[in-house]
Amino acid sequence: MFKKFNEKDSVTSVTQLRNTDVKRLKHRLQQDFPHIESVLDEILPKKDTPKLVKCQDHIELITDSTGQPLFFRFRDSTSYIPLLRLLHKYPFILRPQQVDKGAIRFVLSGANIMCPGLTSPGAKLCDAPKDAICAIMAEGKEHALAIGLLKMSTQDIQHINKGVGIETLHYLNDGLWTVKQGFK
Amino acid sequence: MAEASSEDVDSNTNAPVSVPINYPGPRSDVRYPLNTQYCGECTLPLEYCEYGPDPERCREWLERTLPDLLNQMQASGSGDDKGGEKKRQTRGGKGMPKGKKKSEAQKIILNKQQRKGNKFVTIVQGLASNEVDIELARKFFAQKFSCGCSKSGDDELTIQGDVVSELIDLLPEKWNQINPELIEDKS
Numbered sequence A: 001m002f003k004k005f006n007e008k009d010s011v012t013s014v015t016q017l018r019n020t021d022v023k024r025l026k027h028r029l030q031q032d033f034p035h036i037e038s039v040l041d042e043i044l045p046k047k048d049t050p051k052l053v054k055c056q057d058h059i060e061l062i063t064d065s066t067g068q069p070l071f072f073r074f075r076d077s078t079s080y081i082p083l084l085r086l087l088h089k090y091p092f093i094l095r096p097q098q099v100d101k102g103a104i105r106f107v108l109s110g111a112n113i114m115c116p117g118l119t120s121p122g123a124k125l126c127d128a129p130k131d132a133i134c135a136i137m138a139e140g141k142e143h144a145l146a147i148g149l150l151k152m153s154t155q156d157i158q159h160i161n162k163g164v165g166i167e168t169l170h171y172l173n174d175g176l177w178t179v180k181q182g183f184k
Numbered sequence B: 001m002a003e004a005s006s007e008d009v010d011s012n013t014n015a016p017v018s019v020p021i022n023y024p025g026p027r028s029d030v031r032y033p034l035n036t037q038y039c040g041e042c043t044l045p046l047e048y049c050e051y052g053p054d055p056e057r058c059r060e061w062l063e064r065t066l067p068d069l070l071n072q073m074q075a076s077g078s079g080d081d082k083g084g085e086k087k088r089q090t091r092g093g094k095g096m097p098k099g100k101k102k103s104e105a106q107k108i109i110l111n112k113q114q115r116k117g118n119k120f121v122t123i124v125q126g127l128a129s130n131e132v133d134i135e136l137a138r139k140f141f142a143q144k145f146s147c148g149c150s151k152s153g154d155d156e157l158t159i160q161g162d163v164v165s166e167l168i169d170l171l172p173e174k175w176n177q178i179n180p181e182l183i184e185d186k187s
Helices: A019-032 A034-043 A084-089 A101-108 A154-160 B002-006 B046-051 B055-065 B067-076 B082-089 B134-144 B164-174
Strands: A011-016 A051-055 A059-063 A069-073 A095-099 A133-138 A146-150 A164-171 B108-114 B120-125 B149-153 B156-160 B183-185
Touching (some): A101 A133, A101 A164, A101 B046, A133 A164, B046 B055, B055 B067, B134 B149, B134 B156
Parallel strands (some): A095 A133, B108 B183
Antiparallel strands (some): A011 A051, A051 A059, A059 A069, A133 A146, B108 B120
């Protein structure tokens, strides 16, 4: 989704979040990612005013006051999704799904994750319903390499074992990862 | 479904019923936030450097900046599966896009245009290719010369007033990376 994202051209507006919106956002995050609660104040400090960055293609980003993006949301997603940099700091936010070694290079070029890459011996599945957001880990690696949306439940992935299992939303070195300066 | 997962839920979590938690939470023996070491060359976490656009350069960077870590990785890393990886590379998949080449520093062209009467504007071209932030430069010029300064093109600044001779001295002084020989006075 962020393959062609560009911090200069894709942004349409940057506004500060209102206090009520911040509250709503935090509430939402707690609901969607129960484990985030203990570190939520570290991610979004009380004194900091987060910003809402609206981008093309109905993408919204939440950034901290310096403009470093923290969460993103797109048209179909109901929840805010943490960025990889944030996930590397707090890896427990999302449920992990592990792909095997051969899949890494394809994921890193933005491919969706096919079921066989999730069911082979090097992979590990963590039970999740359809449409859950998950972190994509890799065999033998410590850090997440992508964030994805389950296209079918993990049980289906194991049974059907064909086609796209996880849609890759955000991966290492895509347009969102390479945002350097932050949004003003 | 919900019943089955409720057994897995840790006793200390009080999550809403709609989202079953069956994945591990924060580990009590680890301090968060984790500090992930990123590669200065390809910006990926170090362990993904081998999939980056130019693993060789990442390695050099690592050798330069963090030699200890490199030794650690070599000790624990697996050098034996490298051959297989190479073979697979020819078989398909685009892999990582090659990193963009840094645009070579181009000449900075200073030009003067006459407006009405004895009034001039100075046009500066080629700053961005010399790794100068155009927006910052614009502000700086406006303040320095106390005049209007505007961005008139992709890589072009228009400064009100005749400041060509000042610029020739000022540019290399303010931005160290600018080579004075690259500055060309066309006025």
